[in-house]
Amino acid sequence: MVSFVDWNGLTAGQAERWRALYARYGTRVQQSPAYAEALHRAGERLLVAVGRDTIVLFAVNATTLQTVCNDVPILSAESPESTESTEAAQAGPAEPAGCKQLFAVLAGARRVTGLSVYAPLVAAEYAGVPERPQGEGFRAWPRPPNSVVDWSLEGADLWPRALGRGTSQLARKRRLVERDGLVLDSGRSGAAAARDMLAVDGNSWKAARGQSMRQRGTQSEVYGGLVRDGLLTVTFLRDGGRPVAFRLDGRVKDRLTCLKWSYDEAYRRYSPGLYLLTVGLTRQWSGVGIRTVDLFGGPDALKDLLYSARTRRADLWYGSPELGAERAAERRRLDALTSRAWKAGRGIRHAYG
Structure with a gap:
């Protein structure tokens, strides 16, 4: 039995179960739950599907419920307690974690609220299982794969x-960073770290093209809040004391997810992302029990240098066929540009004008 509860209506028992x-x-x-709390504080309306051994979190708008977590959108007792190996990541599971529960939840959410249900960027295996909803209201379409690094x-x-995989320019860029005295400052959280992160992001190419955290919905409030609270680092x-680039990390057990990275455009010649995702990752996260580094997103030139496996992904839609067609077309246009x-x-910057 799954209940659908507005965030503010969660009971103490349901919160503890989560x-x-x-x-x-x-x-x-x-x-x-901490991520959901950050979304709530940022002004997002949330619906939580709560079962005895199942949680699915949705963000709510006027027409659509959207699952919050990519890849594995359900928290379930069927979920693996450790992250996948590179071999498993390449092959993909025969049936994804919590598959039957997930589709029951999607159908229930559609029935209870009357809204369309959208699950973006989930493991592609969900799209092909027999348990998926049947009929014209369900559709799925492929999305760019996710890049992961085997950290064994x-x-x-x-x-x-x-x-x-690269050219001699990579070694030159690394020498340039070290010659000019740029230094790593690892694993920071708190108010100052959140402020420095957003300052760098505001001076990046993303800000010039409307893609910075402050320009993308509630991202700055959500990620800034999670850094202030210490859930993300x-x-x-x-350069001296000045922050000129950052990498935003979330660790859960033996899986590290690099959620974002960016740099001040004035420091572009150093290719700071390359340094943060090679030297920076290795110095900080070696010998601490990590098995998988998730680069969290579709392919790009930097991830091409680093990944050891790519996992297939898809979007799932259950609801209005007209709205589903619009959403699929919108996502496909963006994917075609990137x-x-x-x-x-x-660089991916060129996809945004």
Whole structure:
């Protein structure tokens, strides 16, 4: 039996059940009650599907319920207690975690609220299972794959892999960072870290193209709040005391997710993302029990240098066929733009005008 509860209507018992499930089975920070709290504080309206061993979190708008967590949108007792190996990531599971429960929840949410239900960027295997809803209201379409790094060698193979796939410019960029005295400042949280992160993001190419955290809905409030509270950490590259680049991390058990990285456009010549995702990752996260580094997003030129596996993803839609067609077309247009830039060897910035 699954209940659908507005965030403000969660009982103490339901909240405790969520905390217990996340402590045992959680693999992504977006599955956590703390992440939901950050969304709520930022002004998002939330609906929670609560079962005895199941949680699914939705963001709500006038027409649609949207699952909050990518890849594995359900927190379930069927979820693996540790992250997938690279071999599993390449092959994909025969049936994703919590599959039957997830589709029962999607159908129930549609029935209870009357809204369409959208689950973006989930493991592609969900789209092909027999348990999915039947009829014209359900559709699925492919999305760009997610890039992950097998961390079984503690990052020792990361820089050699990048050099093998890239050019001599990579070594030159690393020497330039170290020659000019830019230094790593790792694992920061709190108000100052949140402020520095948003300052860098505001000076990045993303801000110039309307894609910074402050320009994308509630992202700055959500991520800033989670950094202030210590659930996420930020690793900076600093020039003296000045933050000039950052990488935003969320660790859950043995899985590290690099949620975002960006840099001050004035420091573009250093390719700061390359340094943060090679030297920075290896220095900070070797020898601390990480098995998988999730680069959290579709392919790009930097991820091409680093990934060891790519996992297929899809969007699921259950509801209004007209709205579903519009959403699919919108997502496909965006994916076509980013894919065109990537395949042309240009930065993703070029997909945004």
